Amino acid sequence: xxxxxxxxxxxxxxxxxxxxxxxxxxxxxxxxxxxxxxxxxxxxxxxxxxxxxxxxxxxxxxxxxxx
Numbered sequence: 875x876x877x878x879x880x881x882x883x884x885x886x887x888x889x890x891x892x893x894x895x896x897x898x899x900x901x902x903x904x905x906x907x908x909x910x911x912x913x914x915x916x917x918x919x920x921x922x923x924x925x926x927x928x929x930x931x932x933x934x935x936x937x938x939x940x941x
Contacts, residue, residue, distance in 0.1 A: 897925050 881887045898905035901924060903917045910918070 893925060893928075894921060897921050897928065900924075 881890065895905060898921045901920055903913065903921055905913070905921065
C-alpha cells in the first residue's frame with residue numbers, strides 16, 4: 875500500500891511548511907522543527923484543521939473576486 879500523504883505540487887512543500895509554523899504560532903501550539911511527539915493529537919489536529927480552514931477561505935475569496 876502506498877502513502878496518500880504526498881504534496882500534490884512538490885514545489886509548494888516549503889511554502890506549506892512555513893504556513894504550518896505560522897498557523898501553529900497563531901494558535902499557540904509549540905510546534906518545533908523535528909520531533910513533536912510530545913504534543914497532543916488535539917494540538918496537532920488543530921494546526922491541520924486551521925490550515926485547511928484558511929486555505930478554503932483564501933480560495934473562496936479568490937473565486938468571489940473572479941465573479
